[in-house]
Amino acid sequence: xxxxxxxxxxxxxxxxxxxxxxxxxxxxxxxxxxxxxxxxxxxxxxxxxxxxxxxxxxxxxxxxxxxxxxxxxxxxxxxxxxxxxxxxxxxxxxxxxxxxxxxxxxxxxxxxxxxxxxxxxxxxxxxxxxxxxxxxxxxxxxxxxxxxxxxxxxxxxxxxxxxxxxxxxxxxxxxxxxxxxxxxxxxxxxxxxxxxxxxx
Numbered sequence: 001x002x003x004x005x006x007x008x009x010x011x012x013x014x015x016x017x018x019x020x021x022x023x024x025x026x027x028x029x030x031x032x033x034x035x036x037x038x039x040x041x042x043x044x045x046x047x048x049x050x051x052x053x054x055x056x057x058x059x060x061x062x063x064x065x066x067x068x069x070x071x072x073x074x075x076x077x078x079x080x081x082x083x084x085x086x087x088x089x090x091x092x093x094x095x096x097x098x099x100x101x102x103x104x105x106x107x108x109x110x111x112x113x114x115x116x117x118x119x120x121x122x123x124x125x126x127x128x129x130x131x132x133x134x135x136x137x138x139x140x141x142x143x144x145x146x147x148x149x150x151x152x153x154x155x156x157x158x159x160x161x162x163x164x165x166x167x168x169x170x171x172x173x174x175x176x177x178x179x180x181x182x183x184x185x186x187x188x189x190x191x192x193x194x195x196x197x198x199x200x
Contacts, residue, residue: 003197004151008158010190011045011141014079015134016166018111023174025112026120029167033127038163040131041138045159048142049152055143068143069195075140076191107133141191 015037019029029037052068059067106113107130114130115122122130147155 003194004147004155005158006190006194006197007045007141007147008155008162010194011041011135011138011159012163012166013190014137015041015131015163016170018130018134019167019170020174021111022114022122023171027112027115027122028120029122029171031168033122033124034164034167034171036124036127037131037134037167038160040128041135041163042156042160044132044135044138045142046152046156048139049147049155052143052147053149053152071140071143072191072195075137076189076193076195079137079191080189103129104133104136108136137191 019034019037022029103113103116111130111133114126114133116126117123
């Protein structure tokens with residue numbers, strides 16, 4: 001149960017800090033968009049956790065355990081270093097085609113790109129690309145988390161609720177902080193902690 005709760009919080013941290021960054025840049029995220037972001041993130045995690053359950057039935061337990069630990073640890077390290085990657089990418093100013101996958105990749109490194117029309121309000125049309133960029137880690141995290149089948153519904157409900165609340169809080173907090181907090185690494189630390197918990 002602890003792993004399910006920790007996973008739910010970990011996969012929501014990306015969205016929280018991304019929303020805070022948008023808010024600090026003057027981009028407003030309406031509640032209906034916050035609901036959609038949380039819903040898409042939960043769907044991604046549901047697919048990933050289902051894949052994890054499927055792999056449990058066909059792969060050896062030891063392989064799943066240690067493979068999952070390695071996967072979570074690598075994802076955590078990538079998250080920890082993501083802020084540095086983002087600064088480097090933005091400095092080099094890459095130009096992805098802003099269609100489908102290209103836009104999602106760009107949002108991964110600069111969340112403000114999600115406001116494609118420059119309106120300073122995230123619309124329902126712009127929200128799916130933003131949500132998918134924030135949910136990429138969920139697709140792999142669920143595979144390696146080793147959440148037991150009976151705790152999957154709890155994990156998904158927590159992910160949706162925590163995600164929605166954190167997005168609202170991130171929007172509020174972003175409006176009241178002048179300097180952006182560089183704490184995107186926090187979700188990575190939680191994934192690494194989850195990897196350690198899988199060993200015991």
